[in-house]
Amino acid sequence: MTRSLGGSELAATIRHDASVAAAALTEMGIQPKLAVVLATADESTAWYVRSIAGAAKRTGILCDVVDLGPDATTEQIHSTLVDLGHDPDVHGVILQTPLPKGTDLDILREAITPDKDIDGANPVSLGRLIAHLPAFAPATAQAVLALLDFHDVDLPGKTATVVGRSTVVGIPAAHLLVQRDATVTVCHRHTADLIAGVRSADIVVVAAGIPGLITAEHIADGAIVIDVGTTATDDGELLGDVDAASVAGRAGALTPVPGGVGPVTTALLLNHTVDAATTQSARRRAEKTMKLVGLPGND
Ligand code: ADP
Numbered sequence: 001m002t003r004s005l006g007g008s009e010l011a012a013t014i015r016h017d018a019s020v021a022a023a024a025l026t027e028m029g030i031q032p033k034l035a036v037v038l039a040t041a042d043e044s045t046a047w048y049v050r051s052i053a054g055a056a057k058r059t060g061i062l063c064d065v066v067d068l069g070p071d072a073t074t075e076q077i078h079s080t081l082v083d084l085g086h087d088p089d090v091h092g093v094i095l096q097t098p099l100p101k102g103t104d105l106d107i108l109r110e111a112i113t114p115d116k117d118i119d120g121a122n123p124v125s126l127g128r129l130i131a132h133l134p135a136f137a138p139a140t141a142q143a144v145l146a147l148l149d150f151h152d153v154d155l156p157g158k159t160a161t162v163v164g165r166s167t168v169v170g171i172p173a174a175h176l177l178v179q180r181d182a183t184v185t186v187c188h189r190h191t192a193d194l195i196a197g198v199r200s201a202d203i204v205v206v207a208a209g210i211p212g213l214i215t216a217e218h219i220a221d222g223a224i225v226i227d228v229g230t231t232a233t234d235d236g237e238l239l240g241d242v243d244a245a246s247v248a249g250r251a252g253a254l255t256p257v258p259g260g261v262g263p264v265t266t267a268l269l270l271n272h273t274v275d276a277a278t279t280q281s282a283r284r285r286a287e288k289t290m291k292l293v294g295l296p297g298n299d
Contacts, residue, residue, distance in 0.1 A: 007263045033089055038068065085116060117135075119168075129176075153203065163241070201223060240257030
């Protein structure tokens with residue numbers, strides 16, 4: 001029997017905690033606010049952003065979707081991100097991909113203020129995460145670990161294989177697993193023998209964006225499989241990277257798509273926004289106090 005590792009219950013718990021913290025901050029006059037910068041006509045991306053905005057509102061978090069349109073330039077997106085970085089009422093910033101062809105994602109990621117980088121997109125956040133310094137982890141990578149914890153999957157000493165080495169999912173997920181004492185292999189498009197790389201793992205995390213890439217032949221008996229893939233079909237169906245019918249009965253557990261990693265990721269983005277608001281308001285209070293007593297502040 002393959003256990004289904006659903007994410008809805010965990011997501012609801014995270015959202016509940018975030019809403020309690022958001023209400024407490026709002027009571028103090030600081031309502032957490034998230035800004036999502038969007039520059040695409042892609043309908044499935046627009047749907048995803050609407051779902052984040054709706055969840056934010058239900059959690060007591062303000063959410064501005066800054067839609068720059070599919071023709072936005074690097075300069076326009078860059079200046080929007082810089083302005084949001086300076087806006088004291090905005091605590092969290094997401095730069096939603098895909099971006100228009102020809103825009104420079106590397107430059108834009110660096111324009112997200114690390115304090116507000118609630119999806120860990122700025123390379124500074126990834127560097128700090130790997131160096132065990134406080135930083136927001138990319139929400140999807142953190143959702144993988146949160147799901148494993150929620151479903152009581154033991155990590156120390158286990159072998160884990162991550163399929164995919166993107167800086168937003170595969171690499172941070174691999175680092176989080178290492179930090180939790182798993183022994184980690186990373187496979188990618190140049191891996192010569194994907195079956196051998198995955199077949200030895202107790203825990204498999206798949207983030208390649210290729211529907212059905214992983215089948216029963218890749219999976220060890222009883223392995224725990226986390227499917228991060230969400231490829232949208234033309235009819236709006238979401239497809240995972242794991243062929244669920246194929247691995248059923250072989251894997252010990254598998255996350256569903258949709259309903260697995262996705263809802264936990266969205267909930268963590270809200271949780272990070274509330275954390276960011278807490279940190280920023282505490283820092284502003286400290287800076288005010290410094291000014292009152294005549295000590296130099298940070299600004
Ligand atoms: P995401 O951000 O969702 O992880 P990307 O498109 O940025 O998606 O990255 C896809 C990752 O999947 C890359 O690291 C790539 O090397 C990996 N990948 C693509 N094809 C294969 C394959 N056939 N076998 C293993 N890994 C693959």
